Every structure is written in C-alpha cells, then in structure tokens.
Amino acid sequence: MINLIKNFRQILPRQFQVIILAFLSVLAIIIRVEGQTDVLDGLFAFLPIALIVFAVYVLESKHKTLVSHLVLFLFVFSDYLGSFIRALFSYNFSTKVFVTPLSWQMILGLIACVYLILLILSYLLTEGLYLKYVKSDVLLPIILVFIYLYLRFSMATAVITIIPIVIVFLVNLPLAVVALLLSFVITVPIDVIYILIDELARFTTVFYWLVTALAFYLIFLLIKKTLNLVHKNNNTGETKDE
Numbered sequence: 001m002i003n004l005i006k007n008f009r010q011i012l013p014r015q016f017q018v019i020i021l022a023f024l025s026v027l028a029i030i031i032r033v034e035g036q037t038d039v040l041d042g043l044f045a046f047l048p049i050a051l052i053v054f055a056v057y058v059l060e061s062k063h064k065t066l067v068s069h070l071v072l073f074l075f076v077f078s079d080y081l082g083s084f085i086r087a088l089f090s091y092n093f094s095t096k097v098f099v100t101p102l103s104w105q106m107i108l109g110l111i112a113c114v115y116l117i118l119l120i121l122s123y124l125l126t127e128g129l130y131l132k133y134v135k136s137d138v139l140l141p142i143i144l145v146f147i148y149l150y151l152r153f154s155m156a157t158a159v160i161t162i163i164p165i166v167i168v169f170l171v172n173l174p175l176a177v178v179a180l181l182l183s184f185v186i187t188v189p190i191d192v193i194y195i196l197i198d199e200l201a202r203f204t205t206v207f208y209w210l211v212t213a214l215a216f217y218l219i220f221l222l223i224k225k226t227l228n229l230v231h232k233n234n235n236t237g238e239t240k241d242e
Helices: 002-006 014-033 039-061 065-077 080-088 104-126 139-152 155-169 174-183 188-197 206-241
Strands: none
Touching: 002 104, 014 039, 014 065, 014 104, 039 065, 039 174, 039 188, 065 104, 065 155, 065 174, 080 104, 139 155, 139 174, 139 206, 155 174, 174 206, 188 206
C-alpha cells in the first residue's frame, strides 16, 4: 500500500498533474460561486477563492508542486471526504429519506479530495517537504492576520488557518502568502455594505468595528504589499532579460 502511494505521482506525467490542478482550481471557483445571483453575494463567494487559486498558480509556476496541491486541498477540498461520508449515512429512519442528499459538487469534491490526498502523500514520501526561514517583510502581515482571526473567530480558527500559510512562507513565495492572507479579509467591506444596506449598524458593537477597522487596514497593507511584490518581480524579470 505504501509503495502504491509512493508511486502515485509517477502514474500521471507532470503535464497531466498541472492540467488536473488547473481543472480543480476552476472547479473550486465554480463550486463556490454556483447558485449566486446577487452581485454582492457573487463577489463575497468569488473573491476569496480567486485569491486562493491565484496563490496556487504562483506556487505551481515556481515548481512548488507539493505545496500548491497542499494549499488547494487544505483551503478548498479537505472537507469533501467527511461530507460524503456524512451524506452517505444520513438516512433518517423516521422520514425514510437521506437528510443530506448527494450532489454533483459533493461527488466531484470527493474525487478531488482523494486525488489530492494521494498526490500529496506521494510527494511527501518521495521528495519530502523542504522548508527554510528567509527573512521577509510579509511576516508582520502574517502575525496581524493571525491576531485578526483570533479576535474575530477563535484561537483554533487562527491556528488552523495560519499553519498552511506559514508553510507557504517557509518556501519563500511572499506573493502567494499575501494572496492567501488577503483571502481571509477581502470580504469584510462587503459585510459592512450589507450592514449599511440592511440598516443593522445599531445592532453592532464597538468590538465589531474595531476588528473591522483592523481588517480594512490589513486589506490596505496586503494590497500595497502585492503591488510592491509584483513591481519587484517585474523589475527582476527585466534585469534577467537584459
């Protein structure tokens, strides 16, 4: 069994792995935005997954195959195996129906989840995961987003979210790190718009607006960091061409 998993990455040529990764990235976007008819709802669903897919693209373009697949698995497809099992055994004896019916999203998500698990394990068993700390100015945004997630949600959410981002940080791809960090705060302005449209501001708290202010600052900081990194990469590319 171990040998089968180790050899799994060799079953598919490298080009096929890239094609499948691209397909799964598109599938991730389709699943997230499917059924959204309102513009704000569509943006709320699209922006985070688009940033995650962009991070996956950056990782894969730099030949960080293991980490690119790991990011897509952890942030998108990791729950589908559990969802499928729960749906499969959701038959209710009283109503005599399955409480959670299977859907095409669940089935495709399950296939993607199993594929990514096998490929990730295959790379881990054959190549391992090489991580190295390199001094970078994206460390501060990582800490600030961790604090935001802790304050907004919980310590468990903050830790579970940040660990994969730290792995990306340790393979020295700051642009991918910034994209992933931004994916967790980018929808905050839409939340505020909903509150203002629905006239719910009077039901909010001082704490909510303090955390929201932190999120707005993080969005500004991360977009600025993204532009700087893109500019730096373009300059590096021009230097190499010369």
